[in-house]
Structure formats: C-alpha cells, structure tokens
Amino acid sequence: MKLSLYVPKDSPVHALPPGWKLGLLFMTGLLILLTDDARLLGTGLAIALVGFPLARLPSTEIFHQARPMLIVLAIFFAAHAMFTTIETGTVLTLRFAIMIVCGLLLTLTTRVSDLMSVLERIFRPLAPLGLNPEKTSLVFAMTIRFIPVLAETWETVRAAQQARGMDRNALALLIPMTVLTLRRADQISDAIEARGIDL
Known part of the structure; x- marks a missing residue:
C-alpha cells in the first residue's frame, strides 16, 4: 500500500497551502455535525465534488480510490434504512460522503511530506x-x-x-x-x- 496518493497537477487546488486544506477539512468536519438537513448536506457534497474538476484529476484515479468507499456507503445507507429510518440513513451517509470526498481530495492534491510538515508544527x-x-x-x-x-x-x-x-x-x-x-x-x-x- 502506498502512503501517498498524490497526483501532481497544475491546479488551484494543488496550489492551495497544505495548512489551509487541513483547516478546511477540519472545519468541514465540524460544520456537517451542526445540521441534520439533508438538503444542506447534499449541497455541501455537491460543492465538495466540484473540487475534483478544479484539481484536474483523472477520473480513472478518482474512481479507483472512491469505489471501495462507495460500496461501504451503500451498505451503510441500507443498514440505516432497514434498522432506523431512511432520513437518518440519508443524513449520516451524506456526512460520511462529504468527509470521504474532502479527505480524498486532500490526499490526491497534497504531498505527504507537506502535510506532515504542517502537522509537526501543530503538534510541536x-x-x-x-x-x-x-x-x-x-x-x-x-x-x-x-x-x-x-x-x-x-x-x-x-x-x-x-x-x-x-x-x-x-x-x-x-x-x-x-x-x-x-x-x-x-x-x-x-x-x-x-x-x-x-x-
């Protein structure tokens, strides 16, 4: 297993400083917990997905990395739809999907060494x-x-x-x-x- 999934490209997302990307990921994680509105979460997911074309990432690489997660999300939604409610399953699945998309976007556009450098300063x-x-x-x-x-x-x-x-x-x-x-x-x-x- 490779530690880095980084795909080098000349894009605005790649150019964004690693600290900003990490901060946005962290803030996204907080914000999605503050709403149970599936419409807002769906809008958030759509906005997050825009990051992929902005990053000029190859669709084959995105699909390769996202396919196992999509299967997990489908199972997760089905389980909640069966044992809780469809509404609860939708909200929780959208939250997971947003974090998966943001995390994947971060790892595909950021070198591990750059990310580690930011984290070391945070933990020092x-x-x-x-x-x-x-x-x-x-x-x-x-x-x-x-x-x-x-x-x-x-x-x-x-x-x-x-x-x-x-x-x-x-x-x-x-x-x-x-x-x-x-x-x-x-x-x-x-x-x-x-x-x-x-x-």
Whole structure:
C-alpha cells in the first residue's frame, strides 16, 4: 500500500497551502455535525465534488480510490434504512460522503511530506507532554487516508454528546474527538514500531 496518493497537477487546488486544506477539512468536519438537513448536506457534497474538476484529476484515479468507499456507503445507507429510518440513513451517509470526498481530495492534491510538515508544527507545542511530533504527524497523515474511520469517530462522539444534550456544543465535540484521534494515532504508531519500523 502506498502512503501517498498524490497526483501532481497544475491546479488551484494543488496550489492551495497544505495548512489551509487541513483547516478546511477540519472545519468541514465540524460544520456537517451542526445540521441534520439533508438538503444542506447534499449541497455541501455537491460543492465538495466540484473540487475534483478544479484539481484536474483523472477520473480513472478518482474512481479507483472512491469505489471501495462507495460500496461501504451503500451498505451503510441500507443498514440505516432497514434498522432506523431512511432520513437518518440519508443524513449520516451524506456526512460520511462529504468527509470521504474532502479527505480524498486532500490526499490526491497534497504531498505527504507537506502535510506532515504542517502537522509537526501543530503538534510541536505538545512535545513537552511526551508527544512525538514527527511520529504523530506521520500517523495523522496516514489516518487522513482513511477518512471513514475519522467520520465514524465523529459519529461516536456526537452520539455520546447527544445523549448528554451537548451535541450542539462545538467544544464538547472537539475535545473528545481530539483525544480519541490522538489515542488512535498512538495505537497505530505502536503497531508500526512493533513491526520494526522506527519512527
């Protein structure tokens, strides 16, 4: 498995600084949790999809990377339609789809080295707490390739906070999401080192 899916092109999306792309991905993840309106989410998905032609990416590469995710989304929607409601399945599937599209767009238009550089700067202030910025940035860069996993974490956190009546509180969503993602990053880095790869 390749770590990088980067496709070099001369496009406005490629030219956008990695920090901006990462910030937009993060903000998108927050915004889609603040609405249950399928129409708004559908509009958001349409806007996200515009990024692919803007990035001048080959349709064959997009389809190759998106095909397994489309199958997962179809199964996910069908399961919710059967066991909850079609409306709930539509909303959750649109949320996953938006994050998948944004994550795929990020990985196809951004070099891993550039992404890691931004993440290292973000995590460097946490180094005194025992966090390894280089290791964590690599694991985050890898994790972004698996956006559905992050989307699942979002939904887990939101469901837990919704049960507490705090699903509209951005901090109540952000803090546990960050903690869970850091914990997952640490677990992945341990697994990598256990296989003899020194980070």
